[in-house]
Amino acid sequence: MPRLIKDSAIVEDRWTVVREPSSLAALPLETPVIVPLALWKSDRNALATRSEVGVWLKPDDDPGALAGDFASLPLIAVDFPKFTDGRGYSTAKLLRDKYRFTGELRAIGDVLRDQLYYMRQCGFDAFAVRADRSLEDALKGFADFSDGYQATVRQPIPLFRRRTTAALVTENTPAANDP
Amino acid sequence: MYRYDHFDHRLVAERVAQFRDQTRRFLAGELTEDEFRPLRLQNGLYIQKHAPMLRISIPYGVLSSTQLRKLAHIGRKYDRGYGHFTTRQNLQFNWPRLGDVPEILAELATVEMHAIQTSGNCERNITTDHFAGIAADEVVDPRPWAELIRQWAALNPEFAYLPRKFKIAVNGSTVDRAATLVHDIGVHAVRNETGEVGFRVLVGGGLGRTPMIGYVIREWLPHDEILNYLDAILRVYNRFGRRDNIYKARIKILVKERTPAEFTRAVEEEWQLGRGGPATVPDEEIERLASFFTPPPYAKLKGDDTGLRALIADNRPFDNWVGRNVFPHKVPGYAAVTLSLKKTGVPPGDVTSDQMDAIAALADRYSFGELRVSHEQNLVFADVRQAELFRLWTELKGLGLATPNIGLLTDIICCPGGDFCSLANAKSIPIAEAVQRRFDDLDYLYDIGEVSLNMSGCMNACGHHHIGNIGVLGVDKNGEEWYQVSIGGAQGENASLGKVIGPSFAASEMPDVVSRLIEVYVEHRHEDERFIDTVRRLGLEPFKERVYATAH
Numbered sequence: 001m002p003r004l005i006k007d008s009a010i011v012e013d014r015w016t017v018v019r020e021p022s023s024l025a026a027l028p029l030e031t032p033v034i035v036p037l038a039l040w041k042s043d044r045n046a047l048a049t050r051s052e053v054g055v056w057l058k059p060d061d062d063p064g065a066l067a068g069d070f071a072s073l074p075l076i077a078v079d080f081p082k083f084t085d086g087r088g089y090s091t092a093k094l095l096r097d098k099y100r101f102t103g104e105l106r107a108i109g110d111v112l113r114d115q116l117y118y119m120r121q122c123g124f125d126a127f128a129v130r131a132d133r134s135l136e137d138a139l140k141g142f143a144d145f146s147d148g149y150q151a152t153v154r155q156p157i158p159l160f161r162r163r164t165t166a167a168l169v170t171e172n173t174p175a176a177n178d179p
Numbered sequence: 180m181y182r183y184d185h186f187d188h189r190l191v192a193e194r195v196a197q198f199r200d201q202t203r204r205f206l207a208g209e210l211t212e213d214e215f216r217p218l219r220l221q222n223g224l225y226i227q228k229h230a231p232m233l234r235i236s237i238p239y240g241v242l243s244s245t246q247l248r249k250l251a252h253i254g255r256k257y258d259r260g261y262g263h264f265t266t267r268q269n270l271q272f273n274w275p276r277l278g279d280v281p282e283i284l285a286e287l288a289t290v291e292m293h294a295i296q297t298s299g300n301c302e303r304n305i306t307t308d309h310f311a312g313i314a315a316d317e318v319v320d321p322r323p324w325a326e327l328i329r330q331w332a333a334l335n336p337e338f339a340y341l342p343r344k345f346k347i348a349v350n351g352s353t354v355d356r357a358a359t360l361v362h363d364i365g366v367h368a369v370r371n372e373t374g375e376v377g378f379r380v381l382v383g384g385g386l387g388r389t390p391m392i393g394y395v396i397r398e399w400l401p402h403d404e405i406l407n408y409l410d411a412i413l414r415v416y417n418r419f420g421r422r423d424n425i426y427k428a429r430i431k432i433l434v435k436e437r438t439p440a441e442f443t444r445a446v447e448e449e450w451q452l453g454r455g456g457p458a459t460v461p462d463e464e465i466e467r468l469a470s471f472f473t474p475p476p477y478a479k480l481k482g483d484d485t486g487l488r489a490l491i492a493d494n495r496p497f498d499n500w501v502g503r504n505v506f507p508h509k510v511p512g513y514a515a516v517t518l519s520l521k522k523t524g525v526p527p528g529d530v531t532s533d534q535m536d537a538i539a540a541l542a543d544r545y546s547f548g549e550l551r552v553s554h555e556q557n558l559v560f561a562d563v564r565q566a567e568l569f570r571l572w573t574e575l576k577g578l579g580l581a582t583p584n585i586g587l588l589t590d591i592i593c594c595p596g597g598d599f600c601s602l603a604n605a606k607s608i609p610i611a612e613a614v615q616r617r618f619d620d621l622d623y624l625y626d627i628g629e630v631s632l633n634m635s636g637c638m639n640a641c642g643h644h645h646i647g648n649i650g651v652l653g654v655d656k657n658g659e660e661w662y663q664v665s666i667g668g669a670q671g672e673n674a675s676l677g678k679v680i681g682p683s684f685a686a687s688e689m690p691d692v693v694s695r696l697i698e699v700y701v702e703h704r705h706e707d708e709r710f711i712d713t714v715r716r717l718g719l720e721p722f723k724e725r726v727y728a729t730a731h
Contacts, residue, residue: 084217084300086340090417093337098452114201114210114218121336144197146189149330151406151458152337158406158457159186159330160464 003135005116005127006104008142010135013128017056017077017108034077034106037061040069048072056108059087063095070101078124080109089122096123096153116141123153180241180549181326181471183291190334191288194295198222199281206278221301221339222284223294227601230274234297235287239307239325239349240268240552244539247550249290251535257283262535263595264520264528266643267304267346268552269297273599295333300341300428302332302413307349308356309553312472313561315509319368319376321351323468324405327460328366331406338413342420343428345413346385353672358554360384360392360674361646363430364412366405376402382412382442383434386640390676391431394439396446403460407453408446415445475547475562480512484565499583499621500572506559514565516546518558518575519582519590523615526608527593528556537578545571554643555592557585586629588697589615592643596636596653597660603636605653605660610634610689617690627697630710633668646670648711649696650677651689662689666696666722667714675715680723695725 004013017034021027024043027035032052040047040055047053054075057063066073076095078088088107095101106126107119116127116138129138151158183191198218205215223234235250250270254262257279258272265271275283287293296302305328307321308314328347332338338345348359351368359365365381378400384393400408412430419437421427434442491498506515518538520528530538538558542550545567546560553559558580563571575581584590591614594600596607611634618624633647644650650665661683668677684692697710699722704713714722 083214084340085422086300086338087418087422089337089340090414093414094452112214114214115339118336118339145193145334147186148190148334148336150335150337151453151456156457160327160467161457161461163184163186163467 002131004106005129005135005139007125008139010139015052015054015075017128034075034108037065041065044069054104054106057088057091059085059091061091063091063099067099070095070099070103073101073103075104075106075126076101077106077108077128080107080111080115083110083112083115089118092119092123093153113138113141114144117144121148121150121152121154180243181238181322181468187291188288191291191293191295194222194293194334195281195284195288198284202277202281217299217340219280220299221296222280223297224277224280225298225601227273227599231277231280232271232273232599233275233280233283233294234265234269234271235292235294236297236304237268237270237292237552238329239305239311239322240309240554241322242550242552243290244542244548244550246290246292247535247539247542249286249292251532251539253283253286254532254535260533261529261531263526264530264552264556264558266554266556266592266594266641267297268306268309268554269304270552271595273595298344300343300345301339302335302341302345302347305329305332305347305349306357306362306554308352309551309559310356310506310515310561311351311551312474313508313510313513313515314352314354314356315507316354317352317509318370319351320469320472321349321357321368322472323465324351324366324368324402325349326468326471327405327464328409331409331458335413337410338417341413341417342422343425343430345416345430347409355670355672355674356553358643358646358670358674360672361386361390361643361670362393364409365393368402369399371399378402378405378408380408380412382446383431383439385429385431386643386645387429388426388638389429389431390640390645391435392674392676393431394434394443396439396443402465403462404450404454406458406460407456408450410453410458411446411449414449415442419445474510475549477510477513477562478564480510480564482511484512484568487565487568490569496583497569497572499625500581501568503583503585503587504581505568508562510562512565514563514568516560516563516568516571516575517553517585518560518580519584520557520580521584521590521615522579522582523589523619524612525579526595526598527591527611530558534578534580538580541571541574555585555590557590583621584624586631587624588618588627588630588632588649588693589624590631591615592631592633592647594635594641596634596642600636600641602639603653604638604655605636605662606686607634607636607642607651607653610651610662610686613686613690614693617694627701628709630697630700631668631670632693643670644668645676646674647677648714649693654683656683660686662686664692664696664726666719667711669711678719680719681727692726696722699725 034054056077348362367379381393551559597603634651635642635644636653663683665677
């Protein structure tokens with residue numbers, strides 16, 4: 001079974017990303033699937049009868065299109081066709097902070113060690129690292145920085161509100177509302 | 180100036196360690212060329228024609244003498260004993276070795292410097308007025324705000340992979356010395372009738388292939404909302420900026436295609452997400468940042484130095500230098516001095532390591548150990564006692580840094596061009612030198628008066644050619660280097676983009692072309708009219724006629 005990083009640990013991946021399903025009938029049975037937004041929108045009711053379904057978003061998909069589904073969807077994946085396409089970072093930020101999505105938020109596609117720290121700051125908690133790369137090596141990416149200046153999904157309190165108060169306590173500890 | 184605390188030091192140290200490991204993995208074949216490229220670019224490292232080029236960040240152009248000495252040392256130890264100051268107020272070294280770069284970054288970290296985001300599709304160095312804090316026309320000191328924005332931009336996780344590079348400039352004066360109208364975002368610090376500070380926000384200016392003047396998308400932004408608002412602009416750009424065509428990927432294209440009104444609406448809506456949230460800037464943080472930019476311990480002086488007038492009357496070269504290179508200071512008895520990096524025969528913006536050491540010593544003696552880099556590629560001592568101007572001038576002359584040409588035709592803004600840069604279509608440095616040699620007669624140069632000549636070796640416009648009164652752009656015609664000339668560009672609060680006068684010229688024709696443009700001006704100018712004013716009054720025609728009647 002393929003593996004991925006979930007919450008800073010390497011775990012087995014039960015989910016299958018369905019990249020281009022020709023139809024609803026072409027979906028694998030009995031296995032949790034992550035379907036494209038377009039299929040979810042066209043066949044939402046039929047898909048909802050399956051036990052485990054997630055949705056993946058292209059870089060230009062509007063995360064707001066899932067309004068109404070955020071409470072019920074267990075998993076949303078965001079695709080990075082190339083790691084240099086940074087739209088997925090903002091998609092993640094909106095899913096967490098605007099739409100209050102609390103399920104698994106997974107980065108898929110060209111997911112590499114050197115971007116993991118940024119991805120996690122933006123609210124991703126699962127990382128399907130590209131298949132030809134070592135997950136053990138990728139884990140090291142999280143340790144690139146202990147802290148940053150900005151307010152992020154993971155650390156909503158910007159550094160300037162933490163510099164003087166409890167400076168040492170907050171170091172490298174996720175914020176209370178870490179998804 | 181801003182000083183690092185424990186957090187800043189750790190962040191930069193971690194960045195150095197990260198890049199050291201990335202470089203190691205690249206050299207070991209664990210990272211491909213394509214995977215490494217964006218990582219090295221965001222650490223300031225280009226691969227150039229002859230060698231890598233490393234661009235070091237000088238936040239809003241402020242530099243201490245200690246930092247300058249470190250740059251001198253790096254130039255000597257890892258490069259060929261010189262560096263080049265850029266129009267983004269940064270410094271580049273043209274000959275470092277790839278394997279040495281992590282070590283250079285580690286050395287920079289010891290003096291609170293780095294090369295973070297000096298290149299790549301991310302937020303670049305924040306620039307501002309090189310006379311910040313000392314100009315009489317200043318409304319708000321922009322430096323604390325530039326520092327606030329610098330920290331927000333540095334390693335911002337959401338905006339590390341933008342469609343294209345992104346440049347922000349901050350201005351706090353009634354006069355715009357930071358070219359804010361041609362930035363992706365221009366931030367104008369202003370005061371309302373009660374004296375409260377707020378911001379006017381401009382978006383969508385820029386040079387490059389499609390030059391544009393920025394649009395005001397908000398006349399008044401409460402100062403504590405600045406980061407929330409910038410977040411909103413960047414998020415709209417990150418999500419919707421074009422990524423299908425590198426030449427249409429800057430925010431100016433998005434603003435234009437969506438229309439400024441529609442773009443503004445999107446930003447205002449996005450702003451609501453962060454508005455009033457944790458990134459709203461508390462007064463304590465503004466005060467903390469402002470405390471780094473308090474005035475140095477000036478001597479209490481009555482007014483203008485009385486001896487200066489006599490020295491000026493006595494000494495024409497000194498008079499020239501004071502007239503061109505000395506800028507008034509808001510504190511009585513002080514002045515700001517521009518060190519010209521535009522001596523004929525030296526590539527504009529270049530300084531040797533020996534000069535850097537000497538400048539650092541002079542900054543310690545004459546200007547509280549601090550200096551600034553201007554986007555015109557000169558250096559500034561901001562706090563010099565008028566009574567010491569003559570001695571300083573004498574010393575600068577000995578170093579070749581007292582050319583009295585600030586604001587004149589030979590104060591050329593110029594990118595490194597085809598001699599160094601692999602993007603360039605044509606060389607720029609030899610053209611600058613040829614023009615400087617043509618106008619080596621100081622009396623004639625002074626008679627011409629204020630005129631800016633900006634030159635870029637390619638469309639990327641590092642030499643800001645669109646906003647030069649005379650703009651020169653290197654173009655490639657069937658593998659040969661040609662030069663396209665525009666006139667009528669200007670920086671400042673009345674910024675305008677130059678118009679191309681016609682077909683391009685060979686390198687050898689360029690001094691004559693500039694001469695003829697100047698001749699037309701001298702013949703037609705009204706009293707007290709600058710070159711740009713005459714061009715605006717007469718239009719292109721008389722200039723075109725003269726240049727093409729005789730050149731072709």
